Amino acid sequence: MSLMxxxxxxIIAEKPKAAAKIAYALRFKKAGGKSGxxxxxxxxxxxxxxxxxxxxxxxxxxxxxxxxxxxxxxxAPRYEVERGAAYTRKFLTLISKLSKSATAYINACxxxxxxxxxxxxxxxxxxxxxxxxxxxxxxxxxxxxxxAFKKVSPLDTGMIEAGLCRHELDWIxxxxxxxxxxxxxxxxxxxxxxxxxxRVQSPTLMEALKRQNERSxxxxxxxxxxxxxxxxxxxxxxxxxxxxxxxxxEDSIRIAKYLRRAGEAQVVSxxxxxxxxxxxxxxxxxxxxxxASRVLGLSPSQTLRIAEGLYLNxxxxxxxxxxxxxxxxxxxxxxxxxxxxxxxxxxxxxKILSMAELRPASGKKVDPAxxxxxxxxxxxxxKLSRREWRLYDLxxxxxxxxxxxxAKMSYTTYELRVGDYRFSLKGxxxxxxxxxxxxxxxxxxxxEVPRLREGExxxxxxxxxxxxxxxxxxxxTKVTLLKWMESVDIxxxxxxxxxxxxxxxxxxxxxxxxxxxxxxxxxxVASLLGRFFNEIVSVNLTRxxxxxxxxxxxxxxxxxxxxxxxxxxxxPRLEEVKDxxxxxxxxxxxxxxxxxxxxxxxxxxxxxxRLAEGSTDDGVPLCGLHxxxxxxxxxxxxxxxxxxxxxxCKYLRSIIKSSKTGxxxxxxxxxxxxxx
DNA sequence: GCAAGGTC
Numbered sequence: 001m002s003l004m005x006x007x008x009x010x011i012i013a014e015k016p017k018a019a020a021k022i023a024y025a026l027r028f029k030k031a032g033g034k035s036g037x038x039x040x041x042x043x044x045x046x047x048x049x050x051x052x053x054x055x056x057x058x059x060x061x062x063x064x065x066x067x068x069x070x071x072x073x074x075x076a077p078r079y080e081v082e083r084g085a086a087y088t089r090k091f092l093t094l095i096s097k098l099s100k101s102a103t104a105y106i107n108a109c110x111x112x113x114x115x116x117x118x119x120x121x122x123x124x125x126x127x128x129x130x131x132x133x134x135x136x137x138x139x140x141x142x143x144x145x146x147x148a149f150k151k152v153s154p155l156d157t158g159m160i161e162a163g164l165c166r167h168e169l170d171w172i173x174x175x176x177x178x179x180x181x182x183x184x185x186x187x188x189x190x191x192x193x194x195x196x197x198x199r200v201q202s203p204t205l206m207e208a209l210k211r212q213n214e215r216s217x218x219x220x221x222x223x224x225x226x227x228x229x230x231x232x233x234x235x236x237x238x239x240x241x242x243x244x245x246x247x248x249x250e251d252s253i254r255i256a257k258y259l260r261r262a263g264e265a266q267v268v269s270x271x272x273x274x275x276x277x278x279x280x281x282x283x284x285x286x287x288x289x290x291x292a293s294r295v296l297g298l299s300p301s302q303t304l305r306i307a308e309g310l311y312l313n314x315x316x317x318x319x320x321x322x323x324x325x326x327x328x329x330x331x332x333x334x335x336x337x338x339x340x341x342x343x344x345x346x347x348x349x350x351k352i353l354s355m356a357e358l359r360p361a362s363g364k365k366v367d368p369a370x371x372x373x374x375x376x377x378x379x380x381x382x383k384l385s386r387r388e389w390r391l392y393d394l395x396x397x398x399x400x401x402x403x404x405x406x407a408k409m410s411y412t413t414y415e416l417r418v419g420d421y422r423f424s425l426k427g428x429x430x431x432x433x434x435x436x437x438x439x440x441x442x443x444x445x446x447x448e449v450p451r452l453r454e455g456e457x458x459x460x461x462x463x464x465x466x467x468x469x470x471x472x473x474x475x476x477t478k479v480t481l482l483k484w485m486e487s488v489d490i491x492x493x494x495x496x497x498x499x500x501x502x503x504x505x506x507x508x509x510x511x512x513x514x515x516x517x518x519x520x521x522x523x524x525v526a527s528l529l530g531r532f533f534n535e536i537v538s539v540n541l542t543r544x545x546x547x548x549x550x551x552x553x554x555x556x557x558x559x560x561x562x563x564x565x566x567x568x569x570x571x572p573r574l575e576e577v578k579d580x581x582x583x584x585x586x587x588x589x590x591x592x593x594x595x596x597x598x599x600x601x602x603x604x605x606x607x608x609x610r611l612a613e614g615s616t617d618d619g620v621p622l623c624g625l626h627x628x629x630x631x632x633x634x635x636x637x638x639x640x641x642x643x644x645x646x647x648x649c650k651y652l653r654s655i656i657k658s659s660k661t662g663x664x665x666x667x668x669x670x671x672x673x674x675x676x
Numbered sequence: 677g678c679a680a681g682g683t684c
Contacts, residue, residue: 014682014683015682015683015684016683016684036684054682054683055682055683055684056681056682056683056684057681057682057683058682060681061679063678066677068678083677085684087683087684088683088684090684091684109682110682114681114682115682117681117682118681118682163681166680166681167679167680167681169679170679170680170681171678171679171680172679173679174678174679174680175677175678175679176678177678177679178677178678178679179677179678181678182677182678192677194677194678195677195678196677196678196679197678197679198678198679198680199679199680200679200680201679201680308683308684312684320682320683491680491681492680492681492682494681494682494683495680495681495682498680498681499679499680502679
């Protein structure tokens with residue numbers, strides 16, 4: 001549809017930077033900004049028009065009552081509801097002022113469900129829903145934007161309803177379950193303490209706990225293999241075994257004897273091949289967070305915060321993006337020229353500028369609203385802090401690398417054999433560092449190998465039987481947990497790092513020696529949630545939200561109906577928790593203690609004192625986790641006996657000594673050692 | 677105070 005004639009239009013953008021791009025596309029002029037919020041004036045459809053920015057959500061859901069269950073809420077300005085949201089007030093003030101002379105409203109926020117809600121609420125509270133339009137664009141380029149404004153639509157009711165529904169569902173689940181947790185905590189400990197649960201944070205906590213439990217009850221497998229070294233011209237090289245490890249000690253000794261007796265290996269084939277390593281695509285936020293952690297040791301949330309600062313200083317593009325592609329319209333030559341004014345990049349920039357065409361590498365990930373992260377080419381007009389500079393440097397180098405030539409390596413692979421046993425020896429060197437010259441955070445592995453001919457025989461210097469242990473799954477770090485969230489598609493680019501920090505703030509997670517640890521509180525909260533609100537610890541809650549929201553968007557289900565379903569689901573569970581708490585208070589019942597794992601009634605774990613869930617073969621009571629560790633310790637022994645021939649007591653001593661064995665498994669082994 | 681989602 002085209003716009004109806006109106007005297008004055010008010011165009012709402014999602015944020016100041018987007019407003020500026022819309023203004024540029026529509027040739028509007030910047031005005032005001034005295035309040036700290038810029039706006040633009042121009043003409044649209046022959047009539048006067050304003051463009052005013054929001055700053056993301058300006059409204060938020062607010063509870064109508066304390067306590068729980070609570071299903072009464074209303075939309076209110078964010079500065080009234082949230083601490084630290086005072087800055088949103090000036091945005092509302094400006095829009096409200098401009099709205100007085102406006103007679104029609106255009107929602108020009110990002111074309112997704114949140115953008116639909118952001119614009120809609122502003123129009124609902126400060127404008128007029130009945131004289132409102134929506135523009136739809138897939139990028140913020142002048143072409144897309146001016147086309148979008150030539151073909152405006154009525155308000156996108158489906159998207160708005162789906163968006164409102166998402167907010168309401170997250171709110172009623174999150175607020176109610178959080179309040180229930182706090183009430184349980186108070187009943188048990190007598191203390192007030194802030195606890196929380198939510199569709200994204202709780203499955204993440206659960207995942208961290210699951211991994212921790214796997215590790216703490218882990219008992220390694222033992223196996224045996226061979227280390228074979230050859231000697232060429234006085235230099236020793238370790239061979240790679242191209243056969244499955246023999247596993248048992250007995251077989252390994254037998255093969256070792258055979259190899260020693262043979263004394264030499266024959267070169268079966270020689271392969272020399274060039275390998276070319278293409279440059280990586282420019283950063284999206286998850287890639288930037290991963291690399292900033294690896295190279296600079298920054299946490300994902302620190303990276304986002306610093307990147308936001310660089311963005312607000314116009315040094316880099318919008319960082320909350322999932323795209324690994326640069327837009328074709330981007331003037332890369334101009335950006336590289338800009339960067340060449342910074343000394344450290346000058347040499348490499350010159351190389352790039354001498355190329356006839358600048359073609360950046362690009363990845364598979366796309367983002368409808370924003371391109372990959374790139375430097376704007378402006379030089380910093382203030383001194384950057386050390387961290388800012390290092391992150392900026394990482395982004396610039398990654399961007400420049402995208403234009404660079406491939407890195408060239410030369411690899412040599414020898415295939416060797418001794419009888420039926422096959423080995424290989426590989427090495428390589430850099431022919432041309434290519435893009436790694438500028439993105440120097442990559443260490444191309446160079447390894448020296450001797451010069452050998454096919455058919456040549458070389459002497460075996462040594463053969464050793466080595467004992468190996470399998471390793472537990474790795475501890476999560478902030479980065480790998482964030483990647484897990486990404487892999488199961490919960491949270492968004494903009495929120496994942498913050499939600500992780502919430503888990504730390506609540507005291508559910510803490511930074512351990514080389515990764516994330518779940519605290520006692522974290523694991524108790526997780527077990528409470530699993531007992532009373534099982535859905536909230538699973539990623540399936542997000543999946544079911546997505547299905548419902550799709551239906552709301554398509555008009556197949558009403559928002560009210562979806563919300564009602566959630567209320568009907570939650571209400572009885574919340575009442576149940578409330579009743580249990582009452583019972584606990586009035587009758588001194590021990591149930592909540594039990595739920596919290598500090599039971600009074602019943603048998604207790606012989607090792608940690610928690611309520612027992614089972615017992616050993618000799619009838620010793622154990623809690624759930626120690627029972628799991630016990631089963632692992634017992635069941636692993638047959639394999640150890642088969643492969644190494646050790647007796648049970650020696651086995652226990654070995655697993656107690658091994659760094660691979662989990663803490664609880666060690667406790668069980670120590671307990672069992674009493675029989676030795 | 678509590679969610680998750682935007683962004684200064």
